[in-house]
Amino acid sequence: MMTVSCDKIFGEDLTDLIFDYGVIEVPDKALFIGNSLLLGNGTFGMNATDSLHDYHALIQARFLAANPAYTDVKLSGIAFEGCENHDQQLNWLENTLRPQLSADLDLVVIQIGDNVNTSKRRSAFEQGAKELIATIREASPNAHVVWLYGWYVSSNVTKSIKNACKQYTVNLIAINDIHETENESSIATVVTRTAPTSQALKYTRYTVLPDGRLQIDFAVEGKIYTAAVRATSYDDNPGAKTLTWQGYETITTDWHVASHPGNSGFAQIARHFFEMVNITWE
Structure with missing residues (x-):
């Protein structure tokens, strides 16, 4: 597995969160749970120039090239980011997430946390991040789970995601080091x-x-x-x-x-994903 220099990720050592699962196979079926980076342009990530250039499309294209039977679903997690209490979280987990989970899922990519930006949201998210992964583990026990975070970073949210990923042995792939001017979109795009x-x-x-x-x-x-x-x-x-x-x-x-990723930013996110997840292409 190729790793990224830990001193560039969240400004601290994340060595304990880079788990080696061994080699996994190219998935047959995946679920992506994301925010504006996944669905901000309506059906694709804000602010890619078109539907072929966000991080999901780039990951999907590589999986399809290796496995023409590959399928996936995109699910907005913005409402979960906006939850301010446990009851709101449970409602989303049971009524929005659970119908998308199944025993035949091979991969779940979580890409939320950027919009957990108020004190109430951050307080609820501390436990909510754990319950999100626990729900996935329960309903999709065979799925490899990956968490991508965060284009917009909060230290409190970072801690909550780190703790949840460590508890449930989930790959945390930090993307804040990609958020540089040259990887952003721009006015007039x-x-x-x-x-x-x-x-x-x-x-x-x-x-x-x-x-x-x-x-x-x-x-x-x-x-x-x-x-x-x-x-x-x-x-x-x-x-x-x-x-x-x-x-x-x-x-x-x-x-x-x-300020969202441009095409180059999305390409870097996809590159980080494949660097950190050890996949066999045979």
Whole structure:
């Protein structure tokens, strides 16, 4: 198993959490439980440029190449991150998670914790992280369980996840060392959605390019950005200098969205996954 320098992970030694399970086979069936990095763009991770470039798609593609029978399901865990007490957690575990678990699951990837960002959430999560893994172990006893954390890191959440992973012998794969500027998305990134949508954007100017795309100049915090999108239709409100278009492409204009992984960040997350999980490809 290839390991990552521990002094780069959460700023402390995690040697006791890098468990060697031996070699596992390429899975037949997997479950991914995640937050915006898994489903923030609707059906794929925020802010990959399309559905083929988030960490899930990259992992899935490699598994499919080795095992064409491979299947997986993506489940949003944002509601679990938002739980503030034990009753809320039990409701999610029993009514949302448990229906997705089965004895034939080979792999469960947990990628939550980033949004456990209030005192009540953090307090509940200390025990909730353990109960999450315990529920998986009970309903899917043959599954290899991996926890990916965290693009946005909290020391309290880190401790809760570490303790849960240590108690239940779960691989913890830290990804905070990847969160560097070059691995983030950016303002003006164009995202191709999997379903038609619309976007309204206040512009400084726009033009229709020879290939039919709309090239739009817009300001964010006083800085001008330019992006070009393909649209099936559009409407201009010149008085408000607002352009509204319909199609599959949208433009990133929000700094929080832009702080999510870009394609390079998602590629690094997938690379970390395969470095830390010892899989046989034969």
